[in-house]
Amino acid sequence: MNCASVQTLAQQTSLSYVTVNNLIRQLLESTEVLPGNLLPSAGGRPSQTYRFRPDFRHAAVVYGHTQNGCDTLHLRVTDLCGKSVYRSDLLPDRVTLSYLMQLLADAFAQYPDIAAVGIGLPGEELDGVVTINDYTDLVGTRLTASLSAAYGVPVFFENDINAAILGFSEEAHASESCTVGIYFPGKYIPGAGILLNGEIYRGKQHFAGELRPQPFGIDWLAPKSRAETLADTAKLCSAICCLLAPDTIVLYGESLPDDTAEIVAQKVCDLLSGKFCPQIVLSHAFEPHFEKGMIRQTLERVEEALLQEAHF
Numbered sequence: 001m002n003c004a005s006v007q008t009l010a011q012q013t014s015l016s017y018v019t020v021n022n023l024i025r026q027l028l029e030s031t032e033v034l035p036g037n038l039l040p041s042a043g044g045r046p047s048q049t050y051r052f053r054p055d056f057r058h059a060a061v062v063y064g065h066t067q068n069g070c071d072t073l074h075l076r077v078t079d080l081c082g083k084s085v086y087r088s089d090l091l092p093d094r095v096t097l098s099y100l101m102q103l104l105a106d107a108f109a110q111y112p113d114i115a116a117v118g119i120g121l122p123g124e125e126l127d128g129v130v131t132i133n134d135y136t137d138l139v140g141t142r143l144t145a146s147l148s149a150a151y152g153v154p155v156f157f158e159n160d161i162n163a164a165i166l167g168f169s170e171e172a173h174a175s176e177s178c179t180v181g182i183y184f185p186g187k188y189i190p191g192a193g194i195l196l197n198g199e200i201y202r203g204k205q206h207f208a209g210e211l212r213p214q215p216f217g218i219d220w221l222a223p224k225s226r227a228e229t230l231a232d233t234a235k236l237c238s239a240i241c242c243l244l245a246p247d248t249i250v251l252y253g254e255s256l257p258d259d260t261a262e263i264v265a266q267k268v269c270d271l272l273s274g275k276f277c278p279q280i281v282l283s284h285a286f287e288p289h290f291e292k293g294m295i296r297q298t299l300e301r302v303e304e305a306l307l308q309e310a311h312f
Contacts, residue, residue: 003036003049024050032056032306054079057306058111059298062103063120063290064095064135065160066185068254071095071135074291075103077111080302082295086110095121095135097146108151115305117147117155118298120290122188124206125157132210134188154301160290161193161209161252162200167292168250168283169195176247180240182233183286184253189220190236194244211236226257233260234267241268241276248279252286 004012010020027033028050036049057080064073070091077086086107092099100119108114123133128145130138148155165181168174179195192209194201202208211220216239218232233256237249251260261282269277283289 003051005039005047005049007047030056052080054081054083055085056080057113057115057302058085059116059118059295059302060104060107060111060114061118061120061291061294061298062100063118063160063163063294065122065287065290066187066254067287069186073103074287075107076291076295077107077114078295078299080299082299094137096137097141097143100143100147101150104147104151114151114153116153116298116301117151118158118294118301119143119147119155120158120160120163120294122160122185122191124159124210126206130157131205132212134185154305156297156301158294158297159191159193159206159209161191162202163193163293163297164252164286164289165193165195165250165293166200166296167289167294168285169198170292170296171285171289174248178244178246179248179250180244180246181250181252182236182240184220184233184251184256186253186255187221190253192240229256230260230263230267234264234271237264237268237278237280238271241272241278245276246278248281250281250283252283252289254284256282258282 006017006020006024010017013020024033031053033050033052036051038046039049040046059078061076062073064071066072073090073092073095075088076084078084104117121133121135124131125143128142130141130143133139144155144157161181161183164183165179168181169179177197181193182190184190189212191211194208216235218235240246240249261280265277265280
């Protein structure tokens, strides 16, 4: 809906005409909405419509992952509809707090109305401190607090596979009770993201999905044959099935063969004696899913900030 009248908005929100009219007046004063076209009327006065301003505020997202064997960082600035208005892709030698500070400084210089920042990286932040991260220079830093203090906007941290599985679910319009994503970055230990009833499940100390202790006797970084890789992946998926019984398991990884999903699904079914056979999907869209999940969550923070600003 690009434009709507007060009457239409009242009908769709179940708010009174007077309430919607007062809200529109406030939004006009803040320029968050602008007057649109006049709607023709059957004999009465034409109805004024109003349109939302997508560029009223912006969101910034920084997310990093392994691409073609290289550490890659992406910066996106989006409008309130999630459309990217600025894009930058980088291959940093090291990812440090000062590097991220400078990266965001460039974004804020061009878009000073950025209202929230999302940082998506392979790791976790607990009680404001980065506890686990593939980019080891960030471990022990107060990443989000430092960035928030520097730029005066809310900053949040999200794990890479958590954001990706959220993006997958949004793209697929999935309404499943449980979806699990597993990311095999190649040069780092894989990780898993769990979506329960549409919400990311993090567990105590945000440890859900961490595979760094190398359970099941699997050394994920050791050189392996194709058969060994598929067998290890099936073991991991079987364990996940026993604990979560997911509707779908999404496998991400540049080095995974195209027939991975079919082979692993059969192995899982065999390991579980046919008692549980989940849908297993191989996706090569990790980066777009990661981006989609990060943008969605960052825009939610922007919405919260705008509501606080308006005292709604």
